Amino acid sequence: xxxxxxxxxxxxxxxxxxxxIRVIVVLTAVLGVNYVAWRWLFSVHWGAWWIAVPLVxxxxxxxxxxxxxxxxxxxxxxxxxxxxxxxxxxxxxxxxSYNEPVEMVMRTARAAKAIRYPHxxxxxxxxxxxxxxxxxxxxxxxWITRSSAWTDRPRHAKAGNLNNALLATEGEFLLILDAxxxxxxxxxxxxxxxxxxxQMALVQTPQWFVNVPESDPLGSQAPLFYGPxxxxxxxxxxxxxxxxxxxxxxxxxxxxxxxxxxxxVEVGVHRALxxxxxxxxxxxxxxxxxxxxxxxxxxxAAALDKILYDIGRARRExxxxxxxxxxxxxxxRRLASIRRELVAADLHALRSDLAIVAELExxxxxxxxxxxxxxxxVLEQLAQREWSPLGAxxxxxxxxxxxxxxxxxxxxxxxxxxTISVTEDMATCMRLHSLGWRSAYHDEVLAHGLAPxxxxxxxxxxxxxxxGTVQVMxxxxxxxxxxxxxxxxxxxxxxxxxxxxxxxAVVYIAAPVIYLLFGILPVQAxxxxxxxxxxxxxxxxxxxFWVVADGRPTWRGQQYSLALFPVWIKSFTxxxxxxxxxxxxxxxxxxxxxxxxxxxxxxxxxxxxxxAMGLLxxxxxxxxxxxxxxxxxxxxxxxxxxxxxxxDLVIFSVVxxxxxxxxxxxxxxxxxxxxxxxxxxxPTAPLPAVRxxxxxxxxxxx
Amino acid sequence: xxxxxxRTDERGVGVVVPRGRLNMVSARSLRDALDTLVNDGTHRxxxxxxxxxxMDSSGLGALIAGLKTAxxxxxxxxxxxxxxxxxxxxxxxxxDKVLRPRESAEAAFDD
Numbered sequence: 001x002x003x004x005x006x007x008x009x010x011x012x013x014x015x016x017x018x019x020x021i022r023v024i025v026v027l028t029a030v031l032g033v034n035y036v037a038w039r040w041l042f043s044v045h046w047g048a049w050w051i052a053v054p055l056v057x058x059x060x061x062x063x064x065x066x067x068x069x070x071x072x073x074x075x076x077x078x079x080x081x082x083x084x085x086x087x088x089x090x091x092x093x094x095x096x097s098y099n100e101p102v103e104m105v106m107r108t109a110r111a112a113k114a115i116r117y118p119h120x121x122x123x124x125x126x127x128x129x130x131x132x133x134x135x136x137x138x139x140x141x142x143w144i145t146r147s148s149a150w151t152d153r154p155r156h157a158k159a160g161n162l163n164n165a166l167l168a169t170e171g172e173f174l175l176i177l178d179a180x181x182x183x184x185x186x187x188x189x190x191x192x193x194x195x196x197x198x199q200m201a202l203v204q205t206p207q208w209f210v211n212v213p214e215s216d217p218l219g220s221q222a223p224l225f226y227g228p229x230x231x232x233x234x235x236x237x238x239x240x241x242x243x244x245x246x247x248x249x250x251x252x253x254x255x256x257x258x259x260x261x262x263x264x265v266e267v268g269v270h271r272a273l274x275x276x277x278x279x280x281x282x283x284x285x286x287x288x289x290x291x292x293x294x295x296x297x298x299x300x301a302a303a304l305d306k307i308l309y310d311i312g313r314a315r316r317e318x319x320x321x322x323x324x325x326x327x328x329x330x331x332x333r334r335l336a337s338i339r340r341e342l343v344a345a346d347l348h349a350l351r352s353d354l355a356i357v358a359e360l361e362x363x364x365x366x367x368x369x370x371x372x373x374x375x376x377x378v379l380e381q382l383a384q385r386e387w388s389p390l391g392a393x394x395x396x397x398x399x400x401x402x403x404x405x406x407x408x409x410x411x412x413x414x415x416x417x418x419t420i421s422v423t424e425d426m427a428t429c430m431r432l433h434s435l436g437w438r439s440a441y442h443d444e445v446l447a448h449g450l451a452p453x454x455x456x457x458x459x460x461x462x463x464x465x466x467x468g469t470v471q472v473m474x475x476x477x478x479x480x481x482x483x484x485x486x487x488x489x490x491x492x493x494x495x496x497x498x499x500x501x502x503x504x505a506v507v508y509i510a511a512p513v514i515y516l517l518f519g520i521l522p523v524q525a526x527x528x529x530x531x532x533x534x535x536x537x538x539x540x541x542x543x544x545f546w547v548v549a550d551g552r553p554t555w556r557g558q559q560y561s562l563a564l565f566p567v568w569i570k571s572f573t574x575x576x577x578x579x580x581x582x583x584x585x586x587x588x589x590x591x592x593x594x595x596x597x598x599x600x601x602x603x604x605x606x607x608x609x610x611x612a613m614g615l616l617x618x619x620x621x622x623x624x625x626x627x628x629x630x631x632x633x634x635x636x637x638x639x640x641x642x643x644x645x646x647x648d649l650v651i652f653s654v655v656x657x658x659x660x661x662x663x664x665x666x667x668x669x670x671x672x673x674x675x676x677x678x679x680x681x682x683p684t685a686p687l688p689a690v691r692x693x694x695x696x697x698x699x700x701x702x
Numbered sequence: 703x704x705x706x707x708x709r710t711d712e713r714g715v716g717v718v719v720p721r722g723r724l725n726m727v728s729a730r731s732l733r734d735a736l737d738t739l740v741n742d743g744t745h746r747x748x749x750x751x752x753x754x755x756x757m758d759s760s761g762l763g764a765l766i767a768g769l770k771t772a773x774x775x776x777x778x779x780x781x782x783x784x785x786x787x788x789x790x791x792x793x794x795x796x797x798d799k800v801l802r803p804r805e806s807a808e809a810a811f812d813d
Contacts, residue, residue: 167763170726250726254759259795261766266800323802325769326813329778405800406770413770414763 014078017547024544025070031537036063038533043523051507051514052522058507061500066541068494071487073548075235076228082442083193091119091188091247092171096161097179098126102135105179109141112177117188120171126161144168150411158243159417159424166253166416174253178244180450181207187446191247194440201252201437202429204230205245205444209451211664216553217657218458219560220451223552224545230441232548238491239441241429244449252437256428257416259435265405269328270318277311280304303338310334325405332404420475422585423468427476430492434483453663455655456602459567462560466499466571467578467585474579501561502568509612509648512641516623519633526637559654566608606655613652620645704728704754708735716744717807721753724761732761736768736779745777748810751803752783757791769801780810 045052093112112121122142125132136143191203206226284304314331407413418427452458478492577583626632707719716739769779782804792798804810
């Protein structure tokens with residue numbers, strides 16, 4: 001299959017198209033608000049509130065989704081051909097790899113080496129494999145593995161891999177490629193030109209997959225996202241970074257790393273001082289309450305008083321604006337001398353405390369998160385424990401150490417790529433925009449990738465994207481990022497909002513089933529009013545899709561955005577548990593290679609969808625019988641709901657073809673390889689389908 | 703390009719003077735120089751920026767890496783005499799709020 005390059009439009013054509021789009025956007029908004037307002041004010045069947053209210057909420061959700069989509073399209077920006085590249089910038093090409101087959105990585109590496117613009121190619125081998133090193137050597141490309149600093153520290157997956165490589169290289173620009181994204185020779189020539197704008201931090205190009213048939217049964221291609229949606233976001237200076245096939249300005253990332261470091265250290269030190277004060281105060285009180293078993297109680301009490309004084313002084317100094325590094329340095333030295341005095345007093349009776357403290361130090365120094373996201377609950381726990389005095393001293397030291405300016409718990413103090421989410425790209429991009437950098441989306445396929453070829457891998461991948469996006473929403477809600485413009489906030493929020501569709505889908509399934517089975521109508525009446533308000537809205541909504549898609553297929557994406565509803569719901573519940581309850585995200589490990597055919601089909605993966613389809617079909621039959629045989633229910637109501645059921649069934653039918661899909665069989669046409677005249681045969685080994693999370697667009701749609 | 707002067711003064715304070723452009727290309731040599739100093743037992747270091755004509759965020763990254771190494775060895779890293787151009791880079795990342803420049807390399811460890 002193919003995908004055309006940038007659509008050539010004259011400025012007049014582009015302007016006319018934008019006017020048309022805006023007219024439809026306004027129409028959609030007016031008709032949509034009109035409908036939903038009428039629903040809330042005049043047509044909720046309050047008697048059946050338990051279905052009526054969820055339905056009207058779901059409809060409101062869809063309206064907001066539609067308004068956000070309209071806002072995205074409002075400034076659709078078609079950048080056309082890229083400006084010529086600057087003649088003499090330095091570029092590093094990074095190929096990120098974890099455990100993909102060496103041959104597959106080397107295929108990408110060879111293509112990367114063949115990129116025309118002068119550059120250096122590096123394989124970022126997180127697997128640290130000897131055979132990969134040899135292959136890189138033989139091919140003449142660089143091989144980077146984690147430095148020793150990462151031993152026993154949080155590795156932060158792909159973000160960590162990139163952060164490590166950033167400190168080992170020095171090119172002004174970075175092209176980031178997943179191991180299975182084979183670049184075309186012109187990829188740098190067609191992207192570097194955008195960086196003549198000195199505030200441009202990032203140019204993203206589409207991810208497009210060659211091992212996907214025209215029918216795209218797994219919804220792998222995202223023609224609407226890598227197209228109008230990114231172009232629309234671009235119009236608001238909010239084009240997203242999607243993890244691969246993007247060129248980034250090193251200076252922007254490093255600036256992000258440094259300012260992130262400053263922020264984390266500030267938050268961490270304040271928190272440590274606050275908690276430290278609580279611990280020491282507690283210890284001081286317990287010393288007064290119970291006569292100390294030790295002989296040196298008075299000396300200990302004096303030391304605690306000194307520490308309390310120093311904590312207070314440090315906090316006051318910080319509040320006054322004294323440079324944080326000076327404050328922590330003095331504080332630590334004073335604490336160290338107090339500690340020395342205590343130890344010198346030969347408080348051997350307290351040795352047992354030190355053993356407990358050692359454990360605590362381990363706890364404090366090994367947060368799985370970045371320091372600023374250290375769980376407040378963990379610190380609370382420290383504060384709540386009963387401490388003997390020297391124990392308190394050591395705990396304060398441990399806490400201050402853990403959040404000191406050296407960020408000892410992390411391999412590098414500077415972490416340019418965000419590590420707050422399993423999808424590092426979206427959070428990183430949002431922070432870049434917060435710092436005032438610009439991004440661009442260039443709508444030209446410049447790399448050929450591989451997509452998952454079985455339904456399980458596909459679903460695991462979508463779940464991870466969704467989880468990552470929701471994690472970012474919970475941790476760094478874009479609506480609260482004061483340094484983003486309001487439209488930028490909304491562009492990020494729109495993507496997050498779209499993942500809520502799982503909950504709406506449940507209501508959209510339940511409503512017709514309940515009517516057809518029990519005759520309970522969530523609206524007051526299926527009146528002319530209802531049709532007059534709803535139908536035009538639905539029509540312009542689809543019209544907007546049709547116009548912006550401009551010939552690109554959108555149906556598969558629309559199907560998946562509803563049909564994967566259990567995945568979206570799970571992404572919310574698991575990310576909520578992760579962010580607020582400290583649980584692991586708990587996703588199944590992504591299968592690394594395509595599952596071998598074992599004859600059976602993995603129907604169990606889509607059980608919720610099959611149950612929903614059964615319910616819909618069954619209630620349709622029962623509703624029809626009720627109407628025809630028993631004259632129950634209004635014909636209009638039944639037929640309308642039957643139509644609704646049929647629509648849902650067509651949507652959900654996509655999971656059946658997905659489960660039945662046996663993987664890609666090239667239909668005779670050679671897979672075009674960059675830089676090679678002869679078509680390369682498809683690898684004989686099962687095609688690795690490991691994918692890295694990118695944010696956004698779920699089964700597509702917005 | 704950047705030249706790097708490294709010396710240890712009579713009080714045992716390491717003085718590092720980067721001359722020229724401290725950018726993504728030269729940052730690594732500064733990082734290495736700071737590492738070497740600390741490993742050789744000089745834990746208090748001042749980086750004198752009076753002759754640094756240009757600095758980018760990679761340069762800041764090298765300073766922070768040096769600060770980390772020095773602090774972990776029980777010492778400290780301080781900066782002195784940044785030029786206005788360099789100060790701007792500090793301000794862009796808020797680093798100026800936490801790392802106070804000293805008026806001279808000699809007085810950097812007076813407090």
